[in-house]
Amino acid sequence: MTPSTTPPQAPVDADSGARKGGTLRGGLASALADRGREHLGTLAAIRRNCGLASLERQLAGATRSSEVMEALLAITRDLVGPGPAYAAFTDDDGDTIRLLRRGTSGIQSRVLPPAPTAEPATAPPRDASYWHHVLRVARDTFASPAEPDDDAWLTLPLRTFEGTLGILGVAPTDKAVAADVAEGLRMAVDLSAEALQRMRLRQERDALRRGLHDAHAQIERLRERIVLSESLASIGELVSSVAHELNNPLTSVIGFAQLLQTLDVQEDIKADLAIIDSEARRCQRIVQNLLSLARQQDQDLAGVQLNEMVHRTLELKAYSLRIDDIEVLTDLAPRIPPVCANPCQLQQALLNLVNNAHEAMVHARGSGTLLIRTEPAAIDGHPAVRVSVIDDGPGVPPEERPRLFEPFFTTKRPQNGTGLGLAISRQIAVDCGGRLQLDESYTAGAKFDLELPVYQETPPADAPIAAEHDALRSPAGARVLLVDDEVDLVDLVTRVLAEDGHVVEYAASGRAALQQLATHDYDLVLLDLRMPGLSGQDVYRVITQDFPGLAHRVILTTGDTVCSPMSAWLQTVDCPVLEKPFNVAQLRALVVSTLEAQRVI
Known part of the structure; x- marks a missing residue:
């Protein structure tokens, strides 16, 4: 059996191994750092995009310019940090300059005081330089010792195709603003400028709609006035025709009654003839009053006995007031001088006031008391005469008083009034050098005071009509x-x-x-x-x-x-x-x- 052998091992260099380990760890750390920066950048980009998307949603639902600019200031915190930020812009009225500041305690708001010489013809154009100046005023207005110096501020005007609508000023936490952060700010400013532009266009559109609606309403009022004028003209022609038909037989009744009174007849017959004569003359006055109301061409001023005009007006209304259970009281000063007026127009003004009082009392409770009073007065220190038409109806509500004398303003149903009576009556008073006003201190109903200047020339006396016998x-x-x-x-x-x-x-x-x-x-x-x-x-x-x-x-x-x-x-x-x-x-x-x-x- 052959024994195994182990190849010889090379000697290990400890310093070399350490270097390799350090390089590996350094590279890993650098890679991790790069990955971290990329991750943070991605997160920042996500936050910016989410913030811009959120801003866009807020701007879509904004209904006031201040809401747009407050949303813009809010997103600057996410983009450049919690440092102070300012905004200046034109408010919704189109004239007021509003200043906003975002700080640690929230958003402050103030209105830029108008310049002493800021007349429309001399006001400076609101271009970029103007808004930079306004931003400086805003910083001075909200001055804080902790705010950065001038060179730390980044300003971005809000530009649209119609011009510059405002400006944004921010002090970033990092003086060196990254390109993507600057781009995010620019996008936020552009979105806000577009929102302001859309809001302004909506306001102009709404103003045009209101103007169109008002124009239609005015056209309709003019149409109604034309129809009313045509109706009044037709009524005038009808009155003229009826007056002619009535005046002929009245002439015969009056004349024959007077002739018969000259005959040698019994006293009781003479008394009856006198009644016929008197009543026929009353009919004559009624017809003449109707004719006077229909005469619109006579505009000359003359001396008019106001008490006599009151009696003539009440004669016209006597029947309708009586059947509606309206008690008529008069308190007429006996020796008042004649007033300067046109007789026909004065009677029209009095009739309008009596009609209004009549209708108010009947509508309120079906009856009432009408009081007409004449008394001396003064207009700007000059002698005048006042006639007051007083009723015990519901009075005039406070909310209706400012519009009471406006043409076509009425609280009646369309078939009951045109809203012209008081307006015409006031104009008649003004044309005569007088005035018509509501006595707002009177609380027991309504009290209208018509004041007319005293006629300065002595009016010619009426030619005396000789008695029949003489x-x-x-x-x-x-x-x-x-x-x-x-x-x-x-x-x-x-x-x-x-x-x-x-x-x-x-x-x-x-x-x-x-x-x-x-x-x-x-x-x-x-x-x-x-x-x-x-x-x-x-x-x-x-x-x-x-x-x-x-x-x-x-x-x-x-x-x-x-x-x-x-x-x-x-x-x-x-x-x-x-x-x-x-x-x-x-x-x-x-x-x-x-x-x-x-x-x-």
């Missing part, structure tokens, strides 16, 4: 042509003028009148303007052309002076107008004055 009689023997299609009125005028010794001939139409004018001479023509066929206007034009010597001896009679064309035409003619319903004294007085004027000529 009426001025014209010289007898005048030959009169009466042109009218109302038989009863013709009978009345013929009897009155015949009593004065005149010879009256009658024509029932315009054509018949022209035929008689062509064959006879007349001293005077009483010509009704509204007749079927050839109108009184047409007849008068023929008279001025073919019978010029007779043109100034024509008295025009009409029960319709509210129609704008008719009123305008009457302003152009140079002859007297006798408005129906007229009484016997008015007829006689005008006939006398017309005939006497021609004799003087």
Whole structure:
């Protein structure tokens, strides 16, 4: 058996082994360090991406600019560390500059005070240099001794295609900001700028929508106003027609009642005739009030007796107030001077106030008390007169008072009001140099005070109307042509003028009148303007052309002076107008004055 042999071992070098072990361990440590750095970088990148994704989600749900900038400041902590960060931006109103600071205690917010000379025409453009200046103001505003020096700050403007909307300033923990961190900041700033831009575009879109909605609402209000104007014009024409139809028989009723009172009849019959006369005159005033309300063309100011206007307004509303159980009280100062106003417009203003009080009381409890008071007052130290319309209804709620006099503002149902009454009434007061206001201290209902300046000139006194028994009689023997299609009125005028010794001939139409004018001479023509066929206007034009010597001896009679064309035409003619319903004294007085004027000529 051959014995085994072991090959000889080389001698071991201890120093060489140690070197190899150290190299192996060093390489392993370096590899581990590199892997660690790569891992940390990957984790940081993941955090940045997650933070940016979270920022994007927050920005998508933001509804205010401050929410966008607070979210941007929050992500800077993850990107550059817990050091201070600032943001300056335009607030949602488009004008205010808001400053934010993120510190260890959270986010602080302040508004940048406006510059003393920051007028719209001289305000600096909000470019990058402007925002760098604002950022410096922000740092001075939130000054803290622990904050880094100027060279430690990184600033990033928020730029969009419309310009610079703000700026971000951060003080990174590491002065040397890695490229990927800087890129993350840039991405966060860009996302925030886009969010601000989207928000601004949404605000502009919403503003355009609101403007479009307001424009549609205004168009609708204007359409309603046009419809209302057309309706009022139609009502005016209807009032004119109704007034003409009423004034003709009223003239006959008043005239015959007055004639009968001159006869030798029993006293009780005279008393009955006086009642007929009085009630017919009341109907006359109602018709005249309706015509006054429909007259919109007369804008001249004059001296108006306010108490008389109150009585005329209440006469118009007497029936409706009575059936709705509204008690009417008046407290009218007896010796107040005339006020400066347009009579028709003043009556419209008073009627609007009475209507509002009436409706408020009826709607609240179905009855009430209306008080109208007149008293001396003053406007800016000048003498005036105040008329107060007071009701015991629910009053005007405080939240409605600021809009009370706005056109088209109403709390009534659409079919019950247009919202123009108080606005028109206030404008009427202003046009007269006065004012209309709600007495907010009055708590027992509603109290509106209409104050008007005192008329400075002495208004001309109304021409006295002679009593029937003492009426001025014209010289007898005048030959009169009466042109009218109302038989009863013709009978009345013929009897009155015949009593004065005149010879009256009658024509029932315009054509018949022209035929008689062509064959006879007349001293005077009483010509009704509204007749079927050839109108009184047409007849008068023929008279001025073919019978010029007779043109100034024509008295025009009409029960319709509210129609704008008719009123305008009457302003152009140079002859007297006798408005129906007229009484016997008015007829006689005008006939006398017309005939006497021609004799003087």
